[in-house]
Amino acid sequence: MKIAGRTFVVSGGASGLGKACVEDIVKAGGHAAVLDMNTEQGESVVRELGSSTRFFVCDVSDTESIGAAVQGIVSWVRDTGKPLGGIIPAAGVGRPGLILDRNLNPLAIDAIDFVININLRGTLDLVRQVLPYLAQSPTDGPDGERGIIVMVASAAAFEGQMGQVAYAASKGAVASMTLPMARDLSRFGIRVVTIAPSMFDSAMTAVMSDKVKQGLKKAMEFPMRAGRPHEFSSLVKQAIENAMLNGVVIRLDGATRMPSKL
Ligand SMILES: NC(=O)c1ccc[n+]([C@@H]2O[C@H](COP(=O)([O-])OP(=O)(O)OC[C@H]3O[C@@H](n4cnc5c(N)ncnc54)[C@H](O)[C@@H]3O)[C@@H](O)[C@H]2O)c1
Helix, strand or coil, X not given: CCCCCCEEXXXXXXXXXXXXXXXXXXXXXXXXXXXXXXXXXXXXXXXXXXXXXXXXXXXXXXXXXXXXXXXXXXXXXXXXXXXXXXXXXXXXXXXXXXXXXXXXXXXXXXXXXXXXXXXXXXXXXXXXXXXXXXXXXXXXXXXXXXEEEEEECCCHXXXXXXXXXXXXXHHHHHHHCHHHHHHHHHHHCEEEEEEEXXXXXXXXXXXXXXXXXXXXXXXXXXXXXXXCXXXXXXXXXXXXXXXXXXXXXXEECCCCCCCCCC
């Protein structure tokens, strides 16, 4: 479907991969609702990109916070006349921790909840709350498309490394729900695609130590570098525009396969 003239909801849109999607959507003539917990960066994206974007402060692990943001988006869409075209739930966090450490302490349940609540529950809850409105958008093109959901998994969905049990669980679940969600939504003309990136440059990976980065580099085939946020968003753009992409998890990783240890 076309991006121009439609509004896309991007969580985690204030930084990294989500922000690159917001930039590309605006460049293609669309509107982007930027949902993020980081108000300072969210407002800065709107200052940078102008009135085709609107920031909604939102904690995706909090159902009411999503509900308030969705109401704001619905009224913004009503004002602009640019109907909803898709959801890109890109908000995500990592919090490494071994399931059992050398002192026999199991991973804290709070650490597990934190990651699952944002990466998995937050993704599902945002999708769930936007869908009733997306399903009422006017259709586009001869296929009668109403919209698309582009979710963000990770290489850790398939090759989680040591210390990534909670993160891998959250991302594996996102990958697993792609096909059933596509099946549920086909009657509405809504497609579902998930992208599973390897290491990409962003605030999330900027905090990794040089040792970890060098270790990850050894697992890379070609190109031997981290992905760039716009290499991610250009695949999101393709997913939006290519009607045959549906119910699929696409690895975006330059043939990297994560080893057990670095
Ligand atoms: N960068 C990578 O190497 C990489 C690889 C695979 C998958 N991913 C996934 O890509 C997505 C984007 O990550 P990124 O690398 O751009 O990281 P990032 O830290 O640059 O951006 C994540 C954004 O999510 C926001 N966020 C965090 N918790 C939130 C919450 N509870 N509610 C709303 N917003 C919240 C942050 O404020 C931030 O703006 C994540 O789901 C991440 O797991 C990233």
